[in-house]
Amino acid sequence: MPFTPxxxxxxxxxxxxxxxxxIANGDLKAGDRLPGERxxxxxxxxxxxxxxxxxxxxxxxxxxxxRPGDPRGPVISHYSPRLLEKSMSQLxxxxxxxxxxxxxxxxxxEGSATRLAARNRSEADLDLITTRHRELExxxxxxxxxxxxDHVARFxxxxxxxxxxxxxxxxxxxxxxIMSELMxxxxxxxxxxxxxxxxxxxxxARLVEAISARDPEGAAAIQVANIYRFYADDLDxxxxxxxxxxxxxxxxx
Amino acid sequence: MPFTPxxxxxxxxxxxxxxxxxIANGDLKAGDRLPGERxxxxxxxxxxxxxxxxxxxxxxxxxxxxRPGDPRGPVISHYSPRLLEKSMSQLxxxxxxxxxxxxxxxxxxEGSATRLAARNRSEADLDLITTRHRELExxxxxxxxxxxxDHVARFxxxxxxxxxxxxxxxxxxxxxxIMSELMxxxxxxxxxxxxxxxxxxxxxARLVEAISARDPEGAAAIQVANIYRFYADDLDxxxxxxxxxxxxxxxxx
DNA sequence: TTCCGTGTACTGGTCAGGCCAGTAAACCTC
DNA sequence: GAGGTTTACTGGCCTGACCAGTACACGGAA
Numbered sequence: 001m002p003f004t005p006x007x008x009x010x011x012x013x014x015x016x017x018x019x020x021x022x023i024a025n026g027d028l029k030a031g032d033r034l035p036g037e038r039x040x041x042x043x044x045x046x047x048x049x050x051x052x053x054x055x056x057x058x059x060x061x062x063x064x065x066x067r068p069g070d071p072r073g074p075v076i077s078h079y080s081p082r083l084l085e086k087s088m089s090q091l092x093x094x095x096x097x098x099x100x101x102x103x104x105x106x107x108x109x110e111g112s113a114t115r116l117a118a119r120n121r122s123e124a125d126l127d128l129i130t131t132r133h134r135e136l137e138x139x140x141x142x143x144x145x146x147x148x149x150d151h152v153a154r155f156x157x158x159x160x161x162x163x164x165x166x167x168x169x170x171x172x173x174x175x176x177x178i179m180s181e182l183m184x185x186x187x188x189x190x191x192x193x194x195x196x197x198x199x200x201x202x203x204x205a206r207l208v209e210a211i212s213a214r215d216p217e218g219a220a221a222i223q224v225a226n227i228y229r230f231y232a233d234d235l236d237x238x239x240x241x242x243x244x245x246x247x248x249x250x251x252x253x
Numbered sequence: 254m255p256f257t258p259x260x261x262x263x264x265x266x267x268x269x270x271x272x273x274x275x276i277a278n279g280d281l282k283a284g285d286r287l288p289g290e291r292x293x294x295x296x297x298x299x300x301x302x303x304x305x306x307x308x309x310x311x312x313x314x315x316x317x318x319x320r321p322g323d324p325r326g327p328v329i330s331h332y333s334p335r336l337l338e339k340s341m342s343q344l345x346x347x348x349x350x351x352x353x354x355x356x357x358x359x360x361x362x363e364g365s366a367t368r369l370a371a372r373n374r375s376e377a378d379l380d381l382i383t384t385r386h387r388e389l390e391x392x393x394x395x396x397x398x399x400x401x402x403d404h405v406a407r408f409x410x411x412x413x414x415x416x417x418x419x420x421x422x423x424x425x426x427x428x429x430x431i432m433s434e435l436m437x438x439x440x441x442x443x444x445x446x447x448x449x450x451x452x453x454x455x456x457x458a459r460l461v462e463a464i465s466a467r468d469p470e471g472a473a474a475i476q477v478a479n480i481y482r483f484y485a486d487d488l489d490x491x492x493x494x495x496x497x498x499x500x501x502x503x504x505x506x
Numbered sequence: 507t508t509c510c511g512t513g514t515a516c517t518g519g520t521c522a523g524g525c526c527a528g529t530a531a532a533c534c535t536c
Numbered sequence: 537g538a539g540g541t542t543t544a545c546t547g548g549c550c551t552g553a554c555c556a557g558t559a560c561a562c563g564g565a566a
Contacts, residue, residue, distance in 0.1 A: 047550045056306045057313035068518040069558030087337040105420040167358040300521045321547040322529030
């Protein structure tokens with residue numbers, strides 16, 4: 001029988017749904033203003049507390065922003081990866097998600113981003129990548145491994161940007177951020193940090209060259225190998241094995 | 254000067270933060286109970302409205318769940334990919350994200366998921382994949398293209414599950430879901446839908462074989478080519494070109 | 507005319523107190 | 537013990553209120 005389970009939707013949920021679908025079908029777009037809480041409470045004929053609960057969840061999911069005292073009312077947010085970051089790091093912190101999974105995902109994203117970057121980069125992209133790499137090298141010369149993770153993050157972000165795919169870019173940024181937490185710990189506990197950092201910068205130089213020469217496979221191989229080597233020492237054999245499909249061509253040491 | 258910008262945190266935010274960090278450092282774990290709203294309001298010495306706003310955002314971000322009438326209070330949720338799904342589809346639905354980008358991302362995820370599945374599948378995984386494929390074929394025999402997109406989605410989901418990487422799995426589910434909306438439209442407007450659907454099922458059979466035979470590269474190639482061909486007719490030359498790096502080995506027709 | 511305080515009418519943040527439908531568990535019956 | 541029934545309490549929602557803070561129009565000085 002084609003009965004469909006009843007789903008009672010509470011008042012505040014209904015408000016959330018209505019506003020979300022107004023955005024989905026274009027009645028509201030980023031930058032637009034919602035009426036103030038008192039107006040909304042009249043429009044939906046609910047109490048202000050209910051309106052506020054609805055606004056809170058819209059705010060928590062990055063749909064609107066509101067500031068006290070602003071007579072223009074809450075504003076529909078422009079997209080920000082905040083929620084994605086939050087949910088991914090929530091996921092990555094999960095006991096059931098191993099660090100291998102995160103690393104696999106990162107190699108996958110970073111590899112294709114690099115491939116695409118080498119293929120599609122504009123001159124402006126290349127300029128930015130080169131600049132970031134120079135800053136990275138300068139930072140190593142000046143402060144050693146101190147600010148390494150910040151600079152390398154910016155360097156990689158520039159590459160992802162050049163790839164021209166926002167999904168890959170943003171997801172890459174997020175997992176990159178998550179991994180860099182691990183990286184900081186890794187560097188702190190490693191006696192040989194300067195050597196690691198310098199080798200990584202050298203890889204970076206070859207990477208810039210390959211992207212400049214529009215060599216997708218070469219660039220991707222360098223990038224993947226570089227990331228892999230960074231963590232390789234910490235991995236046990238089973239983990240190393242699980243990463244093989246993402247190392248292409250295989251990294252043999 | 255090492256002054257740090259003041260950030261005023263509102264009452265409800267402070268509650269959210271406290272509860273989140275209690276979870277982060279293990280004082281609260283999934284399945285545990287929070288006190289009821291009236292107790293919380295005393296503990297934090299705020300009004301009930303404030304407690305409720307805090308609970309609403311915790312609920313919206315998948316941290317807690319509450320049910321009316323339950324004297325045991327709100328419960329700390331087990332992880333669910335709901336938030337990740339929501340944020341991914343937010344991202345993918347962005348106007349500035351073109352369908353090529355979504356398709357690139359999908360090919361990337363689906364390709365590696367298939368590769369991993371062929372490599373890591375257990376017998377139980379294979380059983381599920383086989384079952385799903387049989388259901389797909391049965392559905393085509395019985396109803397033609399009618400329920401195709403549902404069944405193919407389930408088939409692909411089983412493959413992603415077998416890959417053993419939750420990040421790839423969940424992201425794949427999301428973009429798969431988004432693409433399947435497009436697919437439904439595509440099938441409806443195509444006169445030749447039955448032929449398309451049947452070819453896709455045939456690819457599916459070869460795919461199952463390759464996964465069964467633990468042939469990662471073969472399986473991935475079939476999967477990627479299958480997905481690509483499904484959309485290829487709708488794409489203009491520039492879009493086709495942009496997809497080349499994800500078709501490996503290249504699909505020549 | 508332009509500029510710059512100043513007022514004011516609003517905003518969102520928070521509080522207190524109250525009603526209701528619904529649930530879980532203790533209670534009571536058999 | 538298995539069953540219905542009560543009861544104490546839950547979360548959902550409402551009303552009405554106060555406060556600190558903001559945007560903007562207004563009015564006076566330059």
